[in-house]
Amino acid sequence: xxxxxxxxxxxxxxxxxxxxxxxxxxxxxxxxxxxxxxxxxxxxxxxxxxxxxxxxxxxxxxxxxxxxxxxxxxxxxxxxxxxxxxxxxxxxxxxxxxxxxxxxxxxxxxxxxxxxxxxxxxxxxxxxxxxxxxxxxxxxxxxxxxxxxxxxxxxxxxxxxxxxxxxxxxxxxxxxxxxxxxxxxxxxxxxxxxxxxxxxxxxxxxxxxxxxxxxxxxxxxxxxxxxxxxxxxxxxxxxxxxxxxxxxxxxxxxxxxxxxxxxxxxxxxxxxxxxxxxxxxxxxxxxxxxxxxxxxxxxxxxxxxxxxxxxxxxxxxxxxxxxxxxxxxxxxxxxxxxxxxxxxxxxxxxxxxxxxxxxxxxxxxxxxxxxxxxxxxxxxxxxxxxxxxxxxxxxxxxxxxxxxx
Amino acid sequence: xxxxxxxxxxxxxxxxxxxxxxxxxxxxxxxxxxxxxxxxxxxxxxxxxxxxxxxxxxxxxxxxxxxxxxxxxxxxxxxxxxxxxxxxxxxxxxxxxxxxxxxxxxxxxxxxxxxxxxxxxxxxxxxxxxxxxxxxxxxxxxxxxxxxxxxxxxxxxxxxxxxxxxxxxxxxxxxxxxxxxxxxxxxxxxxxxxxxxxxxxxxxxxxxxxxxxxxxxxxxxxxxxxxxxxxxxxxxxxxxxxxxxxxxxxxxxxxxxxxxxxxxxxxxxxxxxxxxxxxxxxxxxxxxxxxxxxxxx
Ligand code: SF4
Ligand code: SF4
Ligand code: SF4
Numbered sequence: 001x002x003x004x005x006x007x008x009x010x011x012x013x014x015x016x017x018x019x020x021x022x023x024x025x026x027x028x029x030x031x032x033x034x035x036x037x038x039x040x041x042x043x044x045x046x047x048x049x050x051x052x053x054x055x056x057x058x059x060x061x062x063x064x065x066x067x068x069x070x071x072x073x074x075x076x077x078x079x080x081x082x083x084x085x086x087x088x089x090x091x092x093x094x095x096x097x098x099x100x101x102x103x104x105x106x107x108x109x110x111x112x113x114x115x116x117x118x119x120x121x122x123x124x125x126x127x128x129x130x131x132x133x134x135x136x137x138x139x140x141x142x143x144x145x146x147x148x149x150x151x152x153x154x155x156x157x158x159x160x161x162x163x164x165x166x167x168x169x170x171x172x173x174x175x176x177x178x179x180x181x182x183x184x185x186x187x188x189x190x191x192x193x194x195x196x197x198x199x200x201x202x203x204x205x206x207x208x209x210x211x212x213x214x215x216x217x218x219x220x221x222x223x224x225x226x227x228x229x230x231x232x233x234x235x236x237x238x239x240x241x242x243x244x245x246x247x248x249x250x251x252x253x254x255x256x257x258x259x260x261x262x263x264x265x266x267x268x269x270x271x272x273x274x275x276x277x278x279x280x281x282x283x284x285x286x287x288x289x290x291x292x293x294x295x296x297x298x299x300x301x302x303x304x305x306x307x308x309x310x311x312x313x314x315x316x317x318x319x320x321x322x323x324x325x326x327x328x329x330x331x332x333x334x335x336x337x338x339x340x341x342x343x344x345x346x347x348x349x350x351x352x353x354x355x356x357x358x359x360x361x362x363x364x365x366x367x368x369x370x371x372x373x374x375x376x377x378x379x380x381x382x383x384x385x386x387x388x389x390x391x392x393x394x395x396x397x398x399x400x401x402x403x404x405x
Numbered sequence: 406x407x408x409x410x411x412x413x414x415x416x417x418x419x420x421x422x423x424x425x426x427x428x429x430x431x432x433x434x435x436x437x438x439x440x441x442x443x444x445x446x447x448x449x450x451x452x453x454x455x456x457x458x459x460x461x462x463x464x465x466x467x468x469x470x471x472x473x474x475x476x477x478x479x480x481x482x483x484x485x486x487x488x489x490x491x492x493x494x495x496x497x498x499x500x501x502x503x504x505x506x507x508x509x510x511x512x513x514x515x516x517x518x519x520x521x522x523x524x525x526x527x528x529x530x531x532x533x534x535x536x537x538x539x540x541x542x543x544x545x546x547x548x549x550x551x552x553x554x555x556x557x558x559x560x561x562x563x564x565x566x567x568x569x570x571x572x573x574x575x576x577x578x579x580x581x582x583x584x585x586x587x588x589x590x591x592x593x594x595x596x597x598x599x600x601x602x603x604x605x606x607x608x609x610x611x612x613x614x615x616x617x618x619x620x621x622x623x624x625x626x627x628x629x630x631x632x633x634x635x636x637x638x639x640x641x642x643x644x645x646x647x648x649x650x651x652x653x654x655x656x657x658x659x660x661x662x663x664x665x666x667x668x669x670x671x672x673x674x675x676x677x678x679x680x681x682x683x684x685x686x687x688x689x690x691x692x693x694x695x696x697x698x699x700x701x702x
Contacts, residue, residue, distance in 0.1 A: 040546075042543065042545055042546050043544075043548070044543030044544035045544070049543065050543065051472070051531070051540040051541060051543075054528040054531035054532055055528065055532055078660075081664070082667070083663065084664075084667045084671055113527075114527050114528075115526020115528070115545075116524060116525050116526040116547060119524065119525040120525060122506045122525050123506055126506040126508075127507070128506060128507040129646075130639060130642075130646070131502060131503050131504055131505045131529075132645075133503060133504075133505035133527060133529050134505035135646065135649070137505055177657060180656075180660060181653055181657055184656065185652075185653065189645075192642055192645045192646070193529070195641045195645065196499050196532075196638050196639070196641060197499075197532060197535070198638070199631060199633065200535070337532070340537075341537075
């Protein structure tokens with residue numbers, strides 16, 4: 001352990017400001033400035049939102065994408081703790097960290113978007129069980145708490161509170177199950193949100209299957225984010241890149257992409273909407289086709305072992321999947337409504353900056369977490385050794401049998 | 406457990422109920438809700454309703470084309486006719502069903518009202534309203550959702566007519582119970598079949614609306630009164646929502662089961678392998694040292 005942290009420190013000592021540092025600094029400064037404007041002058045001053053376009057970039061990207069991209073948390077914990085796929089174990093911590101930060105940022109972003117941020121707690125006490133939004137806000141709140149407890153051992157370990165860690169370890173399975181349930185609920189419910197507007201959502205996107213679309217796409221986007229995050233850690237923190245595990249994740253994502261695409265085709269058939277796709281001059285159709293292309297292309301690349309087998313290929317696939325996912329959420333929440341509203345919405349510079357601010361804070365928070373806590377496991381040999389012993393059916397020391405999350 | 410967007414409590418106190426949903430008033434017979442009949446055949450475009458609305462609601466007088474935070478109703482010229490636009494006070498309002506904090510509520514009397522002290526400003530009501538009615542105070546730091554509240558607090562709850570119905574001198578805006586308004590509308594169509602298109606908009610659309618319209622021409626000509634099916638919108642989400650408790654229970658049990666089975670299996674495998682390893686150890690003359698390799702690592 002000590003050996004590894006010294007290596008890590010040495011790596012950081014060699015840290016030189018790059019282009020990315022400047023981009024990050026710019027985003028943080030601009031974001032802070034526009035946050036100030038937002039919280040002193042209101043929504044009208046910073047956004048292009050209007051009575052005709054009540055939801056824009058912040059709902060579409062910060063909230064819908066934020067929640068979806070954080071879906072890796074429940075997917076990976078489910079695989080490790082429910083299905084007991086041990087080889088994913090060493091990516092649980094970084095994935096849970098990503099999910100945890102994701103959900104915190106979604107809550108922060110919500111404070112920017114809702115008109116009365118000081119009332120954000122209302123749904124906890126003023127219920128409307130008929131509202132999907134109510135259900136989502138309860139689920140997200142409780143799930144964020146679950147993620148807090150899942151992540152707590154990492155902090156407690158650092159504080160050397162081993163008793164508490166041991167106690168939390170015993171809770172992990174029920175916690176993971178509750179987390180999976182809550183995630184399934186709110187990931188799909190974000191799709192249900194749009195079911196109320198059959199006459200407003202463009203027919204290419206309106207579908208009774210929306211909850212299922214949202215759930216499946218969140219899972220593959222969550223997996224892609226996990227791959228992406230591994231590459232980021234590899235690039236910026238010199239962490240090991242376990243290509244075997246990433247390969248497995250991508251194959252899973254491929255399966256889900258295929259399922260998703262098939263469901264989309266069935267849905268188009270049910271709606272008799274294929275003919276609509278020929279109207280290439282309509283923005284909606286073009287956006288929809290682009291979205292489909294960003295499903296089919298990464299799917300095809302995943303099916304090519306030659307691409308999937310390379311680091312570049314893996315990274316490219318994860319980026320494509322994430323892009324497709326983001327486009328889908330933006331389409332459902334903005335593009336699909338534009339024909340009804342008859343207004344073309346394009347986010348303002350401050351809107352972009354605040355969304356980028358959220359992402360920037362995410363990166364910085366991740367960096368600090370990695371710096372101060374044991375997020376990444378003690379490198380490869382540990383796992384190898386562990387697997388060998390498991391194969392040999394040897395008695396494993398307690399700590400290795402069920403390492404802390 | 407009750408199913409469907411039906412009442413969850415007993416019907417009293419449907420304003421500001423902390424806790425359970427205040428959909429109680431949905432026990433009111435839709436026909437008994439108060440509503441407004443807008444007769445575009447009689448409307449002269451005099452704007453008396455517009456002015457009265459500004460007055461009752463103390464709104465700044467701007468000459469606005471469309472609904473906004475200071476304008477709860479407008480009179481639009483469509484072809485030869487004048488058509489008022491305002492909240493429809495739906496029998497099953499989408500806005501009410503989507504509001505996470507029940508800030509929008511269908512009262513037992515009929516008006517769909519708003520409680521700014523509950524509202525969080527998520528604007529889901531604006532996204533959900535099929536008529537595109539609610540507007541927002543975008544420049545305020547304590548923004549409110551603004552729309553026609555059918556003069557609930559100041560007039561209708563005290564047994565008075567709405568400002569607009571009171572002001573209209575031509576019988577083009579009439580307030581009353583839905584069933585009476587529908588009867589009146591039928592009569593007007595019957596008496597002057599050549600003047601009226603024989604259709605009451607809002608009688609059945611989306612489960613019925615409080616504001617209903619008569620017109621000389623088919624309603625396709627009025628863009629803000631689109632052709633809607635009779636199915637109320639809140640059912641679409643409720644169909645999914647009410648299943649969730651069952652799904653949670655089933656999925657929870659299933660996952661607990663899977664966890665248990667998988668873990669047991671792994672344990673068995675470990676146990677058995679442990680046994681064979683142990684047996685091997687005893688058989689072989691030279692004691693193996695499984696840990697030796699690890700130590701050198
Ligand atoms: S017209 Fe819109 S705002 Fe008015 S009650 Fe119906 S859904 Fe609500
Ligand atoms: S903006 Fe206010 S009234 Fe409208 S749905 Fe959200 S909380 Fe309810
Ligand atoms: S009912 Fe009242 S608030 Fe609504 S349009 Fe008429 S005067 Fe205005």
